[in-house]
Amino acid sequence: MIINLRVWRQPNAQTPGKMVAYRVEGVSEDMSFLEMLDLLNEDLTVRGEEPVAFDSDCREGICGMCGVVINGSAHGRASSHGDVPTTTCQLHMRSFADGATIDVEPWRAGSFPVIKDLVVDRSAFDRIISAGGFISINAGSAPEAHSVPVPKLQADRAFDAATCIGCGACVAACPNGSAMLFTSAKITHLAMLPQGQPERYLRVKNMVAQHDAEGFGGCTNIGECADVCPKQIPLDAISQLNRDLLKSLFKGEGKTA
Amino acid sequence: MTETRTLKANDADFWTVGSNIEDTKAPKGVPIERKWSEHKAHVRLVNPANRRKLTIIVVGTGLAGGAAAATLGEAGYNVLNFCYQDSPRRAHSIAAQGGINAAKNYKNDNDSTFRLFYDTVKGGDYRARETNVYRLAEVSANIIDQCVAQGVPFAREYGGLLDNRSFGGVQVQRTFYARGQTGQQLLIGAYQSLERQVAAGTVQMHTRHEMLELIVKDGRARGIVTRDMVTGAIEAWTGDAVVIATGGYGNVFFLSTNAMGCNNTAAWRCHRKGAYFANPCYTQIHPTCIPVHGSSQSKLTLMSESLRNDGRIWVPKRAEDCEKDPRQIPEEDRDYYLERIYPAFGNLVPRDIASRQAKNVCDEGRGVGPKVEEVDHHTGQTVRRARGVYLDFADAINRLGKKAVEAKYGNLFDMYAQITGENPYETPMRIYPAVHYTMGGIWVDYDLMTTIPGLYAAGEANFSDHGANRLGASALMQGLADGYWVLPNTINDYLADAPFGKLADDDPAVVEALASVRDRIDRLLSIDGTRTVDDFHRALGVIMWEYCGMERTEEGLKFAIGEIRKLRDEFWRNVKVTGVNEDFNQTLERAGRVADFLELGELMCVDALHRRESCGGHFRAESQTEDGEALRHDDEFLYVGAWEFGGTGGKPILHKEPLVYEAIELKQRSYK
Numbered sequence: 001m002i003i004n005l006r007v008w009r010q011p012n013a014q015t016p017g018k019m020v021a022y023r024v025e026g027v028s029e030d031m032s033f034l035e036m037l038d039l040l041n042e043d044l045t046v047r048g049e050e051p052v053a054f055d056s057d058c059r060e061g062i063c064g065m066c067g068v069v070i071n072g073s074a075h076g077r078a079s080s081h082g083d084v085p086t087t088t089c090q091l092h093m094r095s096f097a098d099g100a101t102i103d104v105e106p107w108r109a110g111s112f113p114v115i116k117d118l119v120v121d122r123s124a125f126d127r128i129i130s131a132g133g134f135i136s137i138n139a140g141s142a143p144e145a146h147s148v149p150v151p152k153l154q155a156d157r158a159f160d161a162a163t164c165i166g167c168g169a170c171v172a173a174c175p176n177g178s179a180m181l182f183t184s185a186k187i188t189h190l191a192m193l194p195q196g197q198p199e200r201y202l203r204v205k206n207m208v209a210q211h212d213a214e215g216f217g218g219c220t221n222i223g224e225c226a227d228v229c230p231k232q233i234p235l236d237a238i239s240q241l242n243r244d245l246l247k248s249l250f251k252g253e254g255k256t257a
Numbered sequence: 258m259t260e261t262r263t264l265k266a267n268d269a270d271f272w273t274v275g276s277n278i279e280d281t282k283a284p285k286g287v288p289i290e291r292k293w294s295e296h297k298a299h300v301r302l303v304n305p306a307n308r309r310k311l312t313i314i315v316v317g318t319g320l321a322g323g324a325a326a327a328t329l330g331e332a333g334y335n336v337l338n339f340c341y342q343d344s345p346r347r348a349h350s351i352a353a354q355g356g357i358n359a360a361k362n363y364k365n366d367n368d369s370t371f372r373l374f375y376d377t378v379k380g381g382d383y384r385a386r387e388t389n390v391y392r393l394a395e396v397s398a399n400i401i402d403q404c405v406a407q408g409v410p411f412a413r414e415y416g417g418l419l420d421n422r423s424f425g426g427v428q429v430q431r432t433f434y435a436r437g438q439t440g441q442q443l444l445i446g447a448y449q450s451l452e453r454q455v456a457a458g459t460v461q462m463h464t465r466h467e468m469l470e471l472i473v474k475d476g477r478a479r480g481i482v483t484r485d486m487v488t489g490a491i492e493a494w495t496g497d498a499v500v501i502a503t504g505g506y507g508n509v510f511f512l513s514t515n516a517m518g519c520n521n522t523a524a525w526r527c528h529r530k531g532a533y534f535a536n537p538c539y540t541q542i543h544p545t546c547i548p549v550h551g552s553s554q555s556k557l558t559l560m561s562e563s564l565r566n567d568g569r570i571w572v573p574k575r576a577e578d579c580e581k582d583p584r585q586i587p588e589e590d591r592d593y594y595l596e597r598i599y600p601a602f603g604n605l606v607p608r609d610i611a612s613r614q615a616k617n618v619c620d621e622g623r624g625v626g627p628k629v630e631e632v633d634h635h636t637g638q639t640v641r642r643a644r645g646v647y648l649d650f651a652d653a654i655n656r657l658g659k660k661a662v663e664a665k666y667g668n669l670f671d672m673y674a675q676i677t678g679e680n681p682y683e684t685p686m687r688i689y690p691a692v693h694y695t696m697g698g699i700w701v702d703y704d705l706m707t708t709i710p711g712l713y714a715a716g717e718a719n720f721s722d723h724g725a726n727r728l729g730a731s732a733l734m735q736g737l738a739d740g741y742w743v744l745p746n747t748i749n750d751y752l753a754d755a756p757f758g759k760l761a762d763d764d765p766a767v768v769e770a771l772a773s774v775r776d777r778i779d780r781l782l783s784i785d786g787t788r789t790v791d792d793f794h795r796a797l798g799v800i801m802w803e804y805c806g807m808e809r810t811e812e813g814l815k816f817a818i819g820e821i822r823k824l825r826d827e828f829w830r831n832v833k834v835t836g837v838n839e840d841f842n843q844t845l846e847r848a849g850r851v852a853d854f855l856e857l858g859e860l861m862c863v864d865a866l867h868r869r870e871s872c873g874g875h876f877r878a879e880s881q882t883e884d885g886e887a888l889r890h891d892d893e894f895l896y897v898g899a900w901e902f903g904g905t906g907g908k909p910i911l912h913k914e915p916l917v918y919e920a921i922e923l924k925q926r927s928y929k
Binding site (some may be wrong): 011012026028029030031032034035038039042044045046048049050051053055056057058059060062063064065086090092094115116119121122123125126129130131133134135136137138139140141142143144145146148149150151152155158159162163165166189190193195196 | 324327328331342343344345346347349351352361363399401402403404405406407408410411412413414415416417418419435436438440441442445448449450452453455456462464487514516517518550551553554555556558559675676677678741742745787789790791792833835836840841843844
């Protein structure tokens with residue numbers, strides 16, 4: 001296959017970027033999208049040009065490190081187009097026609113500044129978790145695992161939310177640049193479990209406050225996030241967050257931060 | 258025999274033998290089940306008020322590193338934690354699918370600490386240190402309690418209690434799991450604890466920082482040098498102890514199930530500074546991975562070996578049938594080779610056996626799927642061979658119905674379909690073994706301290722618990738055991754003597770470490786050759802896979818060592834690294850890692866050469882039974898091979914740690 005790429009090239013956050021066209025030959029349909037970019041980079045290196053910077057690590061769709069906007073769609077596949085959303089590393093070239101022109105851009109969001117080319121800084125996500133996305137338990141002080149049964153349905157709902165890989169596609173897809181799907185996935189995961197109850201309402205306040213402080217936009221229920229989420233975190237996680245946030249206002253617990 | 262002796266005469270060309278070593282920390286004269294509590298009762302402690310004055314550097318944020326950093330932070334130490342990824346949550350522990358073992362005996366099936374200990378030592382083919390393994394089994398139950406309290410959503414039954422399954426051929430159900438994403442959930446648990454400590458100010462997190470050197474002062478590990486992967490800044494970080502939790506070295510093979518960034522540089526830099534590297538030849542090759550599709554493949558994907566519970570593995574009996582549609586090949590022309598050779602265990606033989614037999618049938622020219630280029634072991638010529646065998650669910654679908662198969666394996670089938678574009682419900686899957694885990698690693702004692710005082714190694718980065726082969730669902734257990742329970746209870750003993758005095762910025766040890774990192778980077782950037790880093794890495798991988806993979810021979814290993822030396826020589830003359838240091842430069846990152854793999858690869862071959870026996874993941878063709886099974890030589894090789902760095906261009910020095918089994922009787926494995 002031959003693929004015509006238009007790739008966002010930007011040396012660093014301070015310098016403006018632009019789309020640059022490349023022709024990639026010898027692409028096989030069994031290659032993943034990132035292997036196709038590897039091929040381009042090998043070629044650029046041999047020619048003495050700077051390869052395209054992009055993030056990836058596990059290439060199994062679980063670490064959340066990779067992610068680019070492909071033809072306007074975060075990770076390249078959306079439910080609304082009849083596809084099963086996936087991570088960029090699990091997208092294969094057989095999904096494209098020979099000779100296709102493909103636009104490749106980084107996640108675009110004010111809170112994800114570009115580091116270089118297709119690489120962005122998603123450290124805001126770590127700070128949101130740090131603001132309360134945990135259960136306060138020190139190693140050594142845990143009770144016996146079976147001392148607290150968890151109803152299976154609740155455990156399953158917690159699990160569905162916990163599958164979030166923190167890739168940031170939800171932010172990239174959202175017209176408001178909101179990280180509500182990411183934040184609500186953690187809220188829902190921990191709110192469903194008995195172990196998460198003591199800090200439940202403090203957690204939601206603190207995480208939402210951090211979300212806003214990072215400059216992410218507000219949620220207006222558009223649903224673009226869930227449309228591209230590779231782990232199919234449902235929009236109702238955001239409803240859960242909103243319910244918990246509302247309740248927290250009557251709980252009388254202030255922010256710790 | 259004469260030929261073997263002639264070859265043996267050359268041993269001194271490859272290595273020298275130093276004095277024996279031993280672990281001096283595990284209490285002696287105490288029954289194995291009391292050693293850990295006895296040890297904890299007698300190690301020295303650090304007063305909580307003094308802990309905040311001490312700095313511990315933790316490299317890596319996976320299950321071992323993340324758990325250790327969080328727990329040491331909780332204890333009140335000042336922790337500096339580093340990872341090369343953009344977030345600690347991305348460490349490759351996240352990709353583990355199957356589960357985590359723990360001796361809870363929730364299934365009332367006679368499980369116990371002793372049984373888990375026994376299974377682990379046996380699974381490791383009697384090449385692990387008994388005392389460390391017993392402790393691992395002992396703390397395993399605490400891990401589950403801790404993770405549940407953190408909110409890890411393990412699978413549960415309708416009664417609300419935890420579910421278990423059996424795994425890896427053992428006879429009890431002791432594996433806790435979270436769908437096919439156990440590693441992810443455990444890592445997120447550790448990550449959340451870690452972020453809590455970041456908020457508390459005890460842990461300072463440095464992402465996109467790669468450790469490139471160890472700082473040793475007066476014989477003690479005192480710090481590290483990192484490169485900021487965004488700005489290229491080379492910085493020294495100093496403290497009172499250093500923990501290496503940087504995972505395994507499977508990527509020396511280029512193609513493996515490891516993440517793209519997994520590397521051995523941190524561990525190798527420690528090795529060069531004096532840490533012994535133990536059993537580097539012990540690598541685990543997992544039988545059920547998706548086969549290589551072509552020369553531009555970047556990594557391999559594992560599928561849970563639970564597939565072997567219902568799938569039947571076969572290849573055509575005749576090579577000329579290999580390109581036919583498998584569904585058109587009649588039963589009598591199929592060779593269900595595992596069922597034929599091992600009627601008792603069939604498709605459920607251990608990982609190393611299933612892998613080696615797949616290689617054998619493909620070597621015979623009976624592999625299926627696309628042909629890939631490779632170097633013929635015997636002739637050294639480049640040939641094209643199909644590397645795949647069928648894993649067929651047609652019988653299972655007939656017996657259980659498609660729905661039942663879908664319920665059990667649906668997510669795996671989907672993953673396979675997504676990657677290969679083939680529908681495994683209709684046509685048999687193709688699988689082939691791939692490098693998955695490395696049992697070898699930095700040598701540590703019972704306290705997880707390396708041969709450099711103040712330097713610790715945890716998780717896959719150390720060698721300690723899996724011997725020559727790791728059982729399924731044990732990697733997660735070991736990482737978390739080391740991070741939550743072992744290190745936080747052993748490191749105090751060393752730190753009781755701290756602080757060791759602040760290292761000044763212009764201390765010769767710091768200056769030397771910084772200069773060596775800068776020199777190396779300058780050298781890599783100045784070569785400006787014609788061959789890419791990936792090309793060298795791929796070439797190294799081909800050598801390692803062919804000669805130090807599933808089957809090793811005296812002749813092949815010696816040939817491989819020569820080839821690696823040539824390749825390394827060419828690398829330092831002809832590699833092309835674009836860009837500059839003061840930038841986000843992924844080519845430069847990879848170049849440094851490959852440079853170290855080129856040294857490690859040679860040591861792996863030397864270790865494999867010296868170990869003239871077959872054990873666990875290390876199969877020496879010269880050491881097999883009459884019917885082709887692995888043959889151990891306990892009389893000669895009942896020891897850990899710990900290698901001391903012999904200087905650049907020098908010969909590595911072998912130190913043997915004799916293995917003593919007091920609680921377990923040695924047996925030869927048999928699966929027939």
